[in-house]
Amino acid sequence: MNKKNVLAVIGGGASGLIAGITAKRIIKDNGRVVIFERMDRIGKKILATGNGRCNFTNMNTSVSDFYGKNPDFVKYALQKFNVYDTLDFFEELGIYPKEEDNGKMYPYSDQASSVLDVMRNELQRLNIEIVTGFDVKVINKNKNGFRIISFSEEEINASKVIIAMGGCASPNLGSNGSGFTVLKSLGHTITKLNPALVQMKTKENIVKGLKGIKFMGNVKIIAKGEIVGEEYGEVLFTDYGLSGPPIFQLSAVSAINKDCAVLLDFMPELSEKDVFDILSERKKRLTGLTMEDFFVGLFNKRIGNVIAKKSGIEKLSFNVSNLNRETIWSMAENIKGLYFDIIGQNGWNNAQVTSGGASTREFNDKTMESLKVNGLYASGEVFDIFGRCGGFNLQWAWSSGTLAGKSAAKSFLEGLK
Ligand SMILES: Cc1cc2nc3c(=O)[nH]c(=O)nc-3n(C[C@H](O)[C@H](O)[C@H](O)COP(=O)(O)OP(=O)(O)OC[C@H]3O[C@@H](n4cnc5c(N)ncnc54)[C@H](O)[C@@H]3O)c2cc1C
Numbered sequence: 001m002n003k004k005n006v007l008a009v010i011g012g013g014a015s016g017l018i019a020g021i022t023a024k025r026i027i028k029d030n031g032r033v034v035i036f037e038r039m040d041r042i043g044k045k046i047l048a049t050g051n052g053r054c055n056f057t058n059m060n061t062s063v064s065d066f067y068g069k070n071p072d073f074v075k076y077a078l079q080k081f082n083v084y085d086t087l088d089f090f091e092e093l094g095i096y097p098k099e100e101d102n103g104k105m106y107p108y109s110d111q112a113s114s115v116l117d118v119m120r121n122e123l124q125r126l127n128i129e130i131v132t133g134f135d136v137k138v139i140n141k142n143k144n145g146f147r148i149i150s151f152s153e154e155e156i157n158a159s160k161v162i163i164a165m166g167g168c169a170s171p172n173l174g175s176n177g178s179g180f181t182v183l184k185s186l187g188h189t190i191t192k193l194n195p196a197l198v199q200m201k202t203k204e205n206i207v208k209g210l211k212g213i214k215f216m217g218n219v220k221i222i223a224k225g226e227i228v229g230e231e232y233g234e235v236l237f238t239d240y241g242l243s244g245p246p247i248f249q250l251s252a253v254s255a256i257n258k259d260c261a262v263l264l265d266f267m268p269e270l271s272e273k274d275v276f277d278i279l280s281e282r283k284k285r286l287t288g289l290t291m292e293d294f295f296v297g298l299f300n301k302r303i304g305n306v307i308a309k310k311s312g313i314e315k316l317s318f319n320v321s322n323l324n325r326e327t328i329w330s331m332a333e334n335i336k337g338l339y340f341d342i343i344g345q346n347g348w349n350n351a352q353v354t355s356g357g358a359s360t361r362e363f364n365d366k367t368m369e370s371l372k373v374n375g376l377y378a379s380g381e382v383f384d385i386f387g388r389c390g391g392f393n394l395q396w397a398w399s400s401g402t403l404a405g406k407s408a409a410k411s412f413l414e415g416l417k
Pocket of ligand 1: 010012014038039043044045046049050051054055135136137167169173175179353381390391
């Protein structure tokens with residue numbers, strides 16, 4: 001390796017790649033920017049984002065889209081590199097953006113690989129060095145900077161280090177929580193870690209009978225009798241419980257609150273009384289049919305069967321004309337709030353992000369530099385920050401990555417004087 005000073009980026013994911021590009025654009029030929037990646041290729045997670053389409057930002061991004069012990073930490077970084085800066089950055093590299101529902105932005109190509117490809121081109125153009133298969137075990141601080149040591153005992157010195165090692169979610173795509181180990185050994189606090197943006201497991205085994213069914217509805221999370229979260233969107237029944245964007249969105253809330261339940265509202269635009277009236281009218285019209293057919297045309301038949309059962313109708317051969325007022329109210333109640341106990345979440349392998357991480361109180365929000373170790377910076381998911389589903393997590397990776405890259409590069413150049 002040549003003798004020039006090194007600015008090291010640990011982790012070749014979204015935030016590490018943009019941090020490296022930003023840093024090298026500032027450092028130019030005055031030093032080396034080297035990205036160390038434990039996998040055999042950089043950007044594996046980017047390829048999996050947005051179901052392979054990469055929902056790379058969201059037009060409606062604001063601080064309220066982020067969670068963590070101190071979500072305000074994102075404010076400055078989001079101002080300094082906002083959604084329009086993200087769009088400009090990628091458009092300049094060749095990504096023509098398109099907007100979908102709720103402000104979600106995708107590359108026009110519908111290919112996550114385009115996002116990685118254009119970043120790779122830029123890395124190459126800037127002569128940024130990429131060392132794959134370098135699995136960082138430990139980073140030691142010394143008087144000249146840092147000594148980075150891999151699991152296979154390779155060592156390298158760097159004057160500045162950016163930790164962009166991600167969290168624990170989807171370890172098959174690279175990030176396995178080692179960023180937390182490294183930061184802890186450098187004196188940082190790691191808050192409680194939980195899988196987030198993940199499916200929920202429910203107690204009732206009736207969901208098994210609904211496996212594969214999707215519906216648009218409202219989802220509420222109830223803990224200690226209070227509504228602690230609410231989202232609207234497409235819900236999917238699975239053999240273990242529930243999936244879909246609103247479930248992902250609420251998974252963090254349900255992980256934090258113990259003993260909670262989920263309420264599914266199949267007709268969110270109507271009141272319980274409206275639903276009661278609709279069902280009463282159906283009873284009149286569908287006299288002569290059995291409960292097997294009562295919900296046909298209103299809901300998927302299997303959902304109808306579950307609602308009937310939950311409302312005390314044991315047999316689907318029950319004649320519609322025998323429905324009494326009380327049972328119709330009970331059905332209306334279940335349609336407006338079908339109840340399931342939550343018994344947990346799917347684990348790290350299925351999670352999109354990590355709830356918890358490096359305490360943001362120990363980093364400068366204006367620079368992303370550690371308040372404990374000079375010259376050490378961090379970006380992305382390794383922080384105790386995660387966003388809602390919809391492009392917010394990548395926006396955080398881009399915003400925090402550029403800020404870390406810029407600050408580290410400036411300080412790198414000052415160190416050369
Ligand atoms: C399936 C899936 C779909 C998603 N879809 C979206 C989406 O559409 N929109 C959105 O906004 N967000 C999405 N996310 C979330 C988003 O991808 C992440 O929040 C974001 O990639 C985090 O970026 P990062 O750079 O901080 O971490 P990562 O992308 O996880 O990158 C960390 C990198 O560090 C490397 N690394 C880790 N440890 C070491 C080590 N010891 N030594 C060397 N290298 C190491 C890893 O291999 C990895 O390449 C999705 C996540 C998943 C799992």
